[in-house]
Amino acid sequence: MSDLEQTLRETARRLLTEEQVDLVIGFGQGTLPLRTTPRFIRDPDQVDQLVWNLSCENNLSTYLKHTQGKVGIVAKGCDARSIVGEIVERQIPRENVVVIGVPCQGVIDRQAIEAELGEREVLEAQIAHGQVVLRGADFEEALAVREVLCDDCIVCHHKNPPLYDVLVGELAEDGGDVGEYPTVQKLESWSHDERWAYFSSEFSRCIRCYACREACPCCYCPECFVDQSQPSWIDRGDDLSDIIAFHLVRIYHVAGRCLDCGACARACPMHIDLRTLGRKLEKDVREMYEYESGMSLEATPPLSTFRQDDPQEFIK
Amino acid sequence: MSKWTISKSDVSGFLDELHKSYQVFAPLRREDILVLERVSDQDSVVLDFYNTKQAPKEVFFPRSEVLFSYRDGEVIPASLSDERRVVFGIRPCDARSSVLLDQVFDAADFQDPYYVNRRQNTLLIGLACNKPLSTCFCTTVGGGPFSTDGLDLLWTDLGDRYLVETITERGEVLTASSSLLRQATEEDTTAKAEIATAAEQMVSGPSTEGVKEKLDGMYEDPFWDEVHLKCLGCGVCTYLCPTCHCFDIVDEGRDGRGQRVRNWDTCQFSLFTHHTSGHNPRPTGKERMRQRMMHKFNYFVANFDDIACVGCGRCVRECPVNLDIRAVIESITQIGAG
Amino acid sequence: MMQNPYIPYPVDVRDIIVENEAKDIKTFELVFHDEKDRERFAFRCGQFAELSILGAGESPIGIASSPMETDHVQFTVKKMGVVTSALHNLEKGATMGVRGPYGNGFPMKRLEGSNIVIVAGGFAFTTLRSLTNYILHPDNRARFGNLTVIYGARSPGELIYKYDLAAWAEMEGIELHVTVDAGDDDWTGLVGYVPTVLKDVAPSADNAVAVVCGPPVMIRFSLPVLAELGFGADRIINSLEMRMKCGIGKCGRCNIGEKYVCKDGPVFTLEELRHLPQEY
Numbered sequence: 001m002s003d004l005e006q007t008l009r010e011t012a013r014r015l016l017t018e019e020q021v022d023l024v025i026g027f028g029q030g031t032l033p034l035r036t037t038p039r040f041i042r043d044p045d046q047v048d049q050l051v052w053n054l055s056c057e058n059n060l061s062t063y064l065k066h067t068q069g070k071v072g073i074v075a076k077g078c079d080a081r082s083i084v085g086e087i088v089e090r091q092i093p094r095e096n097v098v099v100i101g102v103p104c105q106g107v108i109d110r111q112a113i114e115a116e117l118g119e120r121e122v123l124e125a126q127i128a129h130g131q132v133v134l135r136g137a138d139f140e141e142a143l144a145v146r147e148v149l150c151d152d153c154i155v156c157h158h159k160n161p162p163l164y165d166v167l168v169g170e171l172a173e174d175g176g177d178v179g180e181y182p183t184v185q186k187l188e189s190w191s192h193d194e195r196w197a198y199f200s201s202e203f204s205r206c207i208r209c210y211a212c213r214e215a216c217p218c219c220y221c222p223e224c225f226v227d228q229s230q231p232s233w234i235d236r237g238d239d240l241s242d243i244i245a246f247h248l249v250r251i252y253h254v255a256g257r258c259l260d261c262g263a264c265a266r267a268c269p270m271h272i273d274l275r276t277l278g279r280k281l282e283k284d285v286r287e288m289y290e291y292e293s294g295m296s297l298e299a300t301p302p303l304s305t306f307r308q309d310d311p312q313e314f315i316k
Numbered sequence: 317m318s319k320w321t322i323s324k325s326d327v328s329g330f331l332d333e334l335h336k337s338y339q340v341f342a343p344l345r346r347e348d349i350l351v352l353e354r355v356s357d358q359d360s361v362v363l364d365f366y367n368t369k370q371a372p373k374e375v376f377f378p379r380s381e382v383l384f385s386y387r388d389g390e391v392i393p394a395s396l397s398d399e400r401r402v403v404f405g406i407r408p409c410d411a412r413s414s415v416l417l418d419q420v421f422d423a424a425d426f427q428d429p430y431y432v433n434r435r436q437n438t439l440l441i442g443l444a445c446n447k448p449l450s451t452c453f454c455t456t457v458g459g460g461p462f463s464t465d466g467l468d469l470l471w472t473d474l475g476d477r478y479l480v481e482t483i484t485e486r487g488e489v490l491t492a493s494s495s496l497l498r499q500a501t502e503e504d505t506t507a508k509a510e511i512a513t514a515a516e517q518m519v520s521g522p523s524t525e526g527v528k529e530k531l532d533g534m535y536e537d538p539f540w541d542e543v544h545l546k547c548l549g550c551g552v553c554t555y556l557c558p559t560c561h562c563f564d565i566v567d568e569g570r571d572g573r574g575q576r577v578r579n580w581d582t583c584q585f586s587l588f589t590h591h592t593s594g595h596n597p598r599p600t601g602k603e604r605m606r607q608r609m610m611h612k613f614n615y616f617v618a619n620f621d622d623i624a625c626v627g628c629g630r631c632v633r634e635c636p637v638n639l640d641i642r643a644v645i646e647s648i649t650q651i652g653a654g
Numbered sequence: 655m656m657q658n659p660y661i662p663y664p665v666d667v668r669d670i671i672v673e674n675e676a677k678d679i680k681t682f683e684l685v686f687h688d689e690k691d692r693e694r695f696a697f698r699c700g701q702f703a704e705l706s707i708l709g710a711g712e713s714p715i716g717i718a719s720s721p722m723e724t725d726h727v728q729f730t731v732k733k734m735g736v737v738t739s740a741l742h743n744l745e746k747g748a749t750m751g752v753r754g755p756y757g758n759g760f761p762m763k764r765l766e767g768s769n770i771v772i773v774a775g776g777f778a779f780t781t782l783r784s785l786t787n788y789i790l791h792p793d794n795r796a797r798f799g800n801l802t803v804i805y806g807a808r809s810p811g812e813l814i815y816k817y818d819l820a821a822w823a824e825m826e827g828i829e830l831h832v833t834v835d836a837g838d839d840d841w842t843g844l845v846g847y848v849p850t851v852l853k854d855v856a857p858s859a860d861n862a863v864a865v866v867c868g869p870p871v872m873i874r875f876s877l878p879v880l881a882e883l884g885f886g887a888d889r890i891i892n893s894l895e896m897r898m899k900c901g902i903g904k905c906g907r908c909n910i911g912e913k914y915v916c917k918d919g920p921v922f923t924l925e926e927l928r929h930l931p932q933e934y
Contacts, residue, residue, distance in 0.1 A: 562906035
């Protein structure tokens with residue numbers, strides 16, 4: 001157990017015994033290698049279940065849609081930004097959240113490892129000394145951590161939570177430049193036809209499981225537009241145009257609020273590239289409105305704000 | 317029933333033979349995902365694999381299908397194809413799921429013609445699991461890596477060749493028509509038996525003994541208050557599951573023309589049981605998780621004497637939050653114990 | 655060749671009766687296009703059908719007419735959502751679809767030879783009206799004992815089947831009590847909630863079976879009254895509502911525990927309901 005884990009557990013214990021919160025949401029050991037799983041802890045004696053490592057991939061803030069009472073929540077940089085967003089959008093009052101901020105070193109890209117290993121099943125994984133050692137029934141492979149981290153984590157410039165009540169661990173050094181968007185720049189270099197072909201191919205694998213929607217902290221509508229019947233906006237079959245419509249409309253619904261945490265892409269069982277579109281919109285919002293989602297409790301998302309003196313240059 | 321062998325170098329020839337009389341569905345790679353799809357000339361069938369991402373239930377119960385189309389008040393039922401099909405390389409767990417789904421779709425009182433027609437026209441050629449995954453638990457839910465439930469043929473990988481065993485009359489007819497099969501020897505069958513024994517021992521999972529009876533008394537148990545908390549309420553587990561069969565029926569179209577369509581649905585969605593009046597008997601994730609577990613391990617058992625789970629492990633591997641059904645079963649059986 | 659249970663029988667709307675003052679409950683009288691369909695649709699009291707409007711969808715509705723009325727079938731529908739609104743927009747002569755009959759229906763063998771107490775509230779009266787008309791039919795009456803019907807609505811304008819109520823009031827062989835929660839200037843009948851009237855009427859439980867349908871609050875208060883009168887749980891019959899789609903036990907939506915409301919129900923005795931999870 002690392003020092004960070006120890007501190008995390010002590011913090012959770014303290015928050016619960018002092019009754020600052022009714023519940024702590026964090027990560028516990030998963031049942032598979034390279035997995036952790038969300039843990040909901042009410043009893044201070046159970047805080048030893050909490051872990052912290054490069055497999056803490058879920059954005060736990062999505063659970064704040066459903067919680068009651070005061071909640072302590074473990075948050076990486078992106079997760080904490082999501083929490084700011086949820087507070088700004090009045091999904092949870094500020095006083096009901098105790099943010100246990102943990103500066104993030106990135107999360108492991110399991111889909112990349114799966115692609116690398118092909119049909120070889122990982123039975124054991126150990127992360128130590130900058131390496132991930134993967135063991136199966138008849139193989140052992142050591143990969144540099146940097147090789148298996150999520151690409152977007154490597155260039156992330158918000159590793160430190162912008163909002164926290166308690167900080168666990170040392171502040172991290174942000175990677176990359178603020179304006180760096182390698183995957184989006186590649187997309188922007190393509191012709192319209194190339195983009196259409198790429199996304200048609202990606203979305204053709206969609207099975208409408210809505211894992212992307214449920215994992216996303218911004219998607220909290222009690223009735224999603226997909227489920228409405230009066231009127232019925234899009235059909236629910238496997239027509240590619242309906243599938244693409246769902247994803248495009250969802251991305252636009254979260255535009256200006258999405259901070260590219262990647263929860264959607266990680267949740268998708270069909271490994272669809274869900275991040276590039278979100279990232280593109282995030283870049284556009286930053287460039288057009290000089291706004292970054294989830295950095296300040298005072299700022300409001302530009303697409304949800306209206307002032308009478310808003311310039312309307314783009315539609316004149 | 318008879319036993320044959322086919323050399324691995326003859327497998328593509330065998331598939332070519334099949335192509336002459338059947339539409340062939342087999343494991344194929346699409347990007348980095350293994351799917352079960354119709355094989356076209358350009359595709360190369362993958363035989364060195366664990367299992368396809370999605371369950372083959374789609375072959376009988378597509379994710380979306382037209383029940384009928386309509387035009388100016390007239391109903392035109394969707395035609396039922398009489399194309400014969402073969403699913404090649406289906407795992408025993410997935411084949412077993414078709415037997416379970418038959419209980420629902422081919423019931424004594426009502427038969428679903430769309431499903432039944434496909435079932436009758438489809439042969440299943442299974443590939444036994446020499447090396448089950450750590451997430452497989454077929455043996456604890458009535459199946460096994462070499463189970464023949466639902467199969468017409470069972471193939472076993474013996475290294476440089478496959479053992480081919482016929483399970484049904486239809487399978488027998490199929491082998492009779494191929495020129496690439498040799499009679500199996502005692503050596504072949506012994507080799508298979510050894511592999512099968514080893515494979516069975518590799519599978520481990522939570523015991524489901526007595527789980528139905530345990531759940532009988534658990535409807536009000538506080539266990540359900542906690543177990544659902546991390547569930548996102550998406551459809552990954554149910555859509556990838558070989559035995560889940562819930563569906564929705566909707567009309568699509570406008571101006572008097574359209575179709576009535578059947579789409580997969582899931583008891584995990586919040587609006588699944590939502591009444592028009594606004595009342596919802598399963599208003600939170602707690603009721604919905606309870607429904608999923610009860611349906612698979614209690615209600616289906618009460619109605620059909622079978623657990624509605626084949627232990628394929630897809631939900632275990634793919635759940636975005638690692639909500640592990642094996643851990644849930646274990647917790648259920650442990651309640652009150654010790 | 656097996657029948658395709660998803661294909662509706664085409665029917666014409668021969669008549670539409672607006673049942674209530676609010677005009678949101680209408681009875682549709684339907685005639686089958688094809689005689690064979692009509693024969694296939696032979697139904698029992700308490701069963702339901704999926705009413706189909708192409709382009710809108712389907713809605714499961716209890717059958718309101720008695721099986722003795724052979725040349726048509728009636729459904730009483732409250733306007734609530736997409737399909738029922740589309741239904742309400744239909745005019746006489748329109749064509750629509752019917753799938754069914756589905757469900758277990760009332761246990762007629764149990765009811766024959768018994769005294770019947772029908773307790774109904776509001777719009778849920780429909781299948782009980784079918785049962786009442788069935789029992790009252792000269793061909794059937796002798797097979798049943800005493801028939802007591804207690805029916806109530808929020809106000810006089812909201813009473814449905816007023817024409818049947820008037821006819822029954824003149825008949826022998828039925829003891830009818832019609833009540834409203836609140837009367838108006840013209841109302842001369844009973845005023846009081848259905849459970850209260852039930853308590854006043856105090857039907858004997860001797861060799862009697864009670865059939866109860868109504869809004870949840872009415873049921874909740876009627877059951878203790880029936881229990882006090884001596885009706886055992888296996889002699890109290892309910893018909894449940896549930897969100898449905900296929901109506902034939904395959905889509906997995908309408909289950910209560912191991913029972914599907916569309917197949918094993920919608921009619922359950924109170925005794926059976928007590929063995930099921932309280933998830934409805």
